[in-house]
Amino acid sequence: MITLEDKYAIQELVARFAHCSDFGDWAGMEQLYVPEIVTEMEGIPIRYEGIAAQIEHARESEHQTGGKNRHLHFNLYIEETNGEVRANYMFLNVNAGAAPMAAKIVVSGRHHDTVVKTDAGWKFSHRRVIFDQSFELNF
DSSP: OOOHHHHHHHHHHHHHHHHHHHTTOHHHHHTTEEEEEEEEEETSOOEEESHHHHHHHHHHHHHHTTTOEEEEEEEEEEEEETTEEEEEEEEEEEEOOSSTTOOEEEEEEEEEEEEEEETTEEEEEEEEEEESSOOOOOO
16 A cells, blocks of 8 residues: 555656656656656557657657746646556646747646656656647657
């Protein structure tokens, strides 16, 4: 059974993802995943398999937004079912813009992340993203 300390550590994991991804901390981002991490995006026929693919996707997002990509996570709840631990939350992906009032929401949706406790702490093992909007992604 997961403890309150585990839940706090999982919340920190989700927050660290946003900070590492949005501000180009690729070494820090690498520490967030198990080697066999898979990210699936519902409605988009793209899967990111392995740590290198997760980081490459974040790098491309940084490039396409001029370093202004921001992940905002909220309404997090953590559940354990049959020994599997999931972090479930909503998100906004925002382009921060280069001037006041220039920020805009890019997409919104939900995350269902399976996380596992390792000797190095909690890590993402599988990520499922469900978008509120329909669109195509080419990277």
